[in-house]
Amino acid sequence: MTGSPSARERRGSDWLLPVAILALIATFVRAIYFTPPEAKQGAAQKIFYVHVPSAFIGLYVAFGIVAVAGGLYLWLRDERLDRIAASAAEVGVVFMTVVLVTGPMWGKPIWGTWWTWDARLTLTLFIWFVFVGYLILRGAIEDPAVRARYSAVLGVLGALLVPFIHLSVYLFRTLHPMPIILKPGTPSLPGNMLTTFLMSLISLLLLFVALVRARYRLAETLDALEDEDMAESPVASLRAESVR
Amino acid sequence: MSARIPPGTFAAAALIARKDLAIEFRTRSAFLAALVFALLAIVIFYFAWDATAVSAIDLAPGVLWVIFTFSGLLGLHRSFGVEEADRAIDALLASPIEREAVFLGKAFANLVFVLGVQALAIPAVALFYNLPLTRVLGPLIAIAVLAAIGLVSIGTLFSAMTANTRLSELLLPVLALPFFVPVVLPAAQSTARLLAGRPVSEAMSWLRILIAFDIVFVVACALAFPFTLED
Numbered sequence: 001m002t003g004s005p006s007a008r009e010r011r012g013s014d015w016l017l018p019v020a021i022l023a024l025i026a027t028f029v030r031a032i033y034f035t036p037p038e039a040k041q042g043a044a045q046k047i048f049y050v051h052v053p054s055a056f057i058g059l060y061v062a063f064g065i066v067a068v069a070g071g072l073y074l075w076l077r078d079e080r081l082d083r084i085a086a087s088a089a090e091v092g093v094v095f096m097t098v099v100l101v102t103g104p105m106w107g108k109p110i111w112g113t114w115w116t117w118d119a120r121l122t123l124t125l126f127i128w129f130v131f132v133g134y135l136i137l138r139g140a141i142e143d144p145a146v147r148a149r150y151s152a153v154l155g156v157l158g159a160l161l162v163p164f165i166h167l168s169v170y171l172f173r174t175l176h177p178m179p180i181i182l183k184p185g186t187p188s189l190p191g192n193m194l195t196t197f198l199m200s201l202i203s204l205l206l207l208f209v210a211l212v213r214a215r216y217r218l219a220e221t222l223d224a225l226e227d228e229d230m231a232e233s234p235v236a237s238l239r240a241e242s243v244r
Numbered sequence: 245m246s247a248r249i250p251p252g253t254f255a256a257a258a259l260i261a262r263k264d265l266a267i268e269f270r271t272r273s274a275f276l277a278a279l280v281f282a283l284l285a286i287v288i289f290y291f292a293w294d295a296t297a298v299s300a301i302d303l304a305p306g307v308l309w310v311i312f313t314f315s316g317l318l319g320l321h322r323s324f325g326v327e328e329a330d331r332a333i334d335a336l337l338a339s340p341i342e343r344e345a346v347f348l349g350k351a352f353a354n355l356v357f358v359l360g361v362q363a364l365a366i367p368a369v370a371l372f373y374n375l376p377l378t379r380v381l382g383p384l385i386a387i388a389v390l391a392a393i394g395l396v397s398i399g400t401l402f403s404a405m406t407a408n409t410r411l412s413e414l415l416l417p418v419l420a421l422p423f424f425v426p427v428v429l430p431a432a433q434s435t436a437r438l439l440a441g442r443p444v445s446e447a448m449s450w451l452r453i454l455i456a457f458d459i460v461f462v463v464a465c466a467l468a469f470p471f472t473l474e475d
Contacts, residue, residue, distance in 0.1 A: 074471055129422045136418055140409040150405045153468045154419065157401075160464055164426035168453050171433070 014217075016210040023203035027196070035196040047106040053201040054098045057208050059127060062092025063159065065212075066134070070155030073148060079223070082148035085155055087215035089134050091208055096128045122169040123162070130158045144223070253348070256341040260349025265356060267326060274322045275360060282315040282365040286372055300373040305435035308369050309428045312362060312388075313395065313421070319357040320399035321416050323350055324407035333473075343470035351400040351465075358392045380438040383447075387438075390454040391431040394461055398423045401465040404472045423461075430454045 031049040038045035069085035072078075103121065104114040115121065134154050141147040189197065251259060268275055289307045290300070327333040336346060366388065370377035377384075399420055406415040431454065434447035 126422045126425055133419045133422065136411075137405070137409070137415060140406075140411050140415055149471050153401075153405065153471050157398075157423070157461075157464060157468065160460060161423055161426070164453065164457050164460075165422075168426045168429045168450075171449060171453075 014210070014214060016206070016213060020203060020206035020210040023199075023206055027199045027203045030199060031196050035192055036190075038193075041110055044106055044109045047102050049196055049200040050204075051099060051102040051106060052197070053204045054095045054102070055124065056201065057204055058092050058095035058099055059124065061205070061208065062088045062095060063127060063131070063162070066092065066131075066155040067159035070152035073152040074156070079144070079148065082144075082152065083216050083219040083223075084212070085151065086138060086219060087212045089131055089138075089151075089155075090215055091211040093128070093131045093135060094211070095204075095208065096124065096131060099124060100128060119166070119169040123166050126165050126169075127158075127162065130154075130161065134158070144226075251341070251345075253342055253345045256345035257348035257352060260336075260341070260346055261352040261356070264323070264326075264350060264353035268353070268357065274319055275357060278315040278318045278357075278361050279364055281318060282311050282361055283368055285311045285314065286365065286369055290372055301375060301439055302436070304369055304373040304375055305432045305439060307373070308366065308435060309391070309432040311365060311369075312358075312391065312431075313424050313428055314417075315361050315365065316358045316392075316395050316399060317417050317420065319361070320354055320396070320403045320420075321406075321413055323354050323400055323403045325403070325412070328407050337473060343473055344466050346473075347400060347404075347466050347469035350404075351396050351462075354396045354400050355392055358396055359388065362388050362392065375439060379441075380435075383438055383444050384435065387431050387434055387451070387454070390451070390458060391427050393458045394427040394454065395424060397458070397462045397465040398427075401469055401472065404469065426453060426457050430457075 027049070031046055035046075035049075037043055065088035066085045069081045069088065073081040073085065103124075107116070108114050134151060137154060138147055138151050141150060286307060289303070289311075293303055324333070327336060366384065367377065369375065399416075402416055402420045402423075406412045406419065409415055430450035434450040434454075437447040437450075438444065
């Protein structure tokens, strides 16, 4: 075990996760009780405060980290980069799943349908598939170095794929509302709602970072365990396998 | 034995392609399997749909390119699977050949394979679905070649990655199918335009996506390929 006890001591307790959860609870209280409902959509619009930030984090932050960490891994061959990519992918899948679950819940009362083959929905679904494929690939390879290289290649190619899927699904007409916050000019969201949205984005980002960090530490511990008893303990290798 | 000069990239790629095609031509196992699969799928698709509700000409483009994808996957899986037996891949890697050349050779052999299946599957679709094939033959061949290049470059790379994993025959489609979306969608859409008697210019925006995809992914996969082999 190369220096892992000291690493574990250095970490201290994981304070980030409780902070993130508290921030999230505060945001939800504000979103539900202290933010006015939208004029036309009513209560259903509250899903916005979960759906949009999760989409932003899953689609851009997590996917970006997987691609960039993958590209850097192929260059630098630092196993920490691989752990970062793996952790971000795993947590990213959770956020993307939240997007794909809350989307239909919002779409049903507002659009009158759970699902529509609109450009953004289709893109999100396919990126979710790429993410899940990434995790399945990791699960199917035992050698850590090979696993790291293959998943890095997939992460980089996945980033190249996004514009193509976007272009090809965009040629179908789109029903999804256009961005109202990340757009040129001032956001067209009323101030009160914008504050709630930004709170939600920040607390979900905190949660993302906390989860990725927790997952990263788990990967570190598992790698240390794997090094320790490469040959012997079947329990440890089984556990390592079940997490990948 | 005289010392041989290692062949250049393209000469080496041609050698690899010839080797793979010779194996395939002598056994014909994968080609026949993929062809029979394609024909079966064409027939089953037709029966699964109510032909009085959906006209064959609306159904055909989707069927054609979905079958193209799946029969292509059958061949692609074999591309590196064949090297796993007796660890033939080790000999391939020990030879004085650039890794990019191995990729290009493998990809070219796969391209011939996929186009060979297509050359028989497209007329079969035309026959069973009663399509006006002769009218659109030229553009359709262009679409088929463009789509095959994109499919094969992704498929060859992923075949190398999945060949020596557990679940390889399941993993290849799981990884590759999302990447085939920008191939199958434009191919099916432009075919549908052509079969509906629209001019080629109307399918151009779809064809541009196909061409851009081919350029980007042939280069990206050739560059990424060495990372999947080194040891």
